[in-house]
Amino acid sequence: MLIGIMSDTHDNLSAIAKAVELFNREGVDLVIHAGDYVAPFVRRELLKLRAPLKGVFGNNDGEKKGLNKALGISEDILEVKADGMKIIVLHGTNEKVVDAFAKSQLYDVIIRGHTHRYEIRETGRSILVNPGEVCGYVTGIKSVAFLDTKKREVKIINLDTEEPLGFMSL
Incomplete structure (x- = not known):
């Protein structure tokens, strides 16, 4: 299964459109969003995904009822x-919670956002993946990640150049 991973879209519709286009072109089977959509109008671009969307709320998602109605988002933590x-x-607002999930070794992959910085990090048998920010507002780098569960690999891609920013075999 090929999973597209995104986070911290922060209402940047043109960046969301690039991510959606890339995910559709690569034929992802599922898209996971690690929070901070911000407003329900992002639905306009996210509905163009050909794959199902699953995700969690972030700390800037104040319109939870609207996001639930627009996208079906209803959780702060999601197991897949x-x-x-x-x-x-999870969005990853609390580093102690992120670290606890990593140290628990209960999960193969921990997907988080919040920091706006892309990262792939091994912790024991768990891999932590932060796709970075789709919006590009904090770091200037718009990025997403792909998790290939069959090949057991993760890669992070720059949305503007479509060049790889990071890679790890699981």
């Missing part, structure tokens, strides 16, 4: 199982 892999998704 794919090809025998256990995946936990």
Whole structure:
């Protein structure tokens, strides 16, 4: 299964459109959003995804009822199982919680956002993936990640250049 991972879109519709276009072109089977959509009008671009969207709320998602109605988002923490892999998704506002999930070794992959910085980090048997920010507002780098559960690899891609920013085999 090929999973597209995004976070911190922060209402940047043109950047969201680039991410959606890339995910559709690559034929992802699922898209995971690690929070901070910000407003329900992002639905306009996210509905263009050909794959199902699952995600969690972030700390800037104040319109939770609207996001729930627009996108079906209803959780702060989400568990996903794919090809025998256990995946936990959270925004990652509290570093102690992120670290606790990593140290627990209960999950193959921990997907988080919030920092706006892309990262792939191994912690024991768990891999922590932060796709960075789709919006590009903080770092100037618009990025997403791909998790290939069959090949057991993660890569982070710059949305503007489509060049790889990071890679790890699981």
